[in-house]
Amino acid sequence: MANVTIIGTGTMANAIGGVLADGGSSVAYISHEQSGSATVEGDIVVLAVPYPAVDGILAAYGDQLAGKTVVDITNPLDFSTFDALVVPAGSSATEQIQQQLPNSRVLKAFNTTFAATLASTKVGDLQTTVLIAGDDTDAKGALAAAVEAGGVSAVDAGSLKRAHELEALGFLQLTLAAGEKIAWTGGFGLVR
Template identity: 75%
Template structure:
């Protein structure tokens, strides 16, 4: 059984936790107020927080996260303008996180889905698909298996370098929803 700690208690945290628990994972939560002081005990740690919180969490939990699968779900948007990503061109929030946590196995996932599509398991008539990128095959396989056990589809999207494209896709989806071009219960589906 996979043991998961989710840092965050918002809509995404609860939707991800619901999927993983449905698949048999043991899921515990650390609120943002407790973050940095409460221990993380899961073998998989999901950082379900806004992008600006990643640096502080990496600093606070660096030693505890060594050897763990660390899931970055953030989309590093400029939320004041919704017109750009705030990471350097060609980089990603996940790459920055991996550099800050060299002992962890960072994967990018869940950033191209909305909480509603995770909770319902559907994007339109299609099963919700979680795209997973990372440099550690075992870490990606652990997350892919846990997501599939929870009833969703999951695809290994490649190396951590692909997090750049996943964040661009997440950015596009968020701006479409914020501009009321798509609903927050919609999004992109992967059809094969």
């Protein structure tokens, strides 16, 4: 299966790593404490960090990310107000990352799922679905195969431009959970 490096060691990092490992992928983690000193080994690199940490990671690992698939899971929220996204209108965090990593295949994924729904592979009675946006069909296919091998559904959500809508959906889901309108074990399910 896939060879994956996850930058981050928090709840989402471990939930994503668990799904991928369950599917037979090799998973390694780089912690915040290792930032800049560790070697990125994976062909797929998951940025499982809060959005404000992305620029530092790209500065530390940018050269090592060339030629790799980089998966952005962030939701670029203004956490001080919890009332807006902090990227320019019509853009996305993922598109900004792609601009900074022109020699990488950047994907948006996992930002519309909660850690609990990844770990359980369920949203209510539905199978958890990871929506994947990006411009490289092969990169999306490889990530989808690794996710599906781990027992979670994956759907190609379209081009990198669709990351904008995925971030809006992630933002809505987070605000609903933070406002206790839905549980952190819930969220949006996809019926196909």
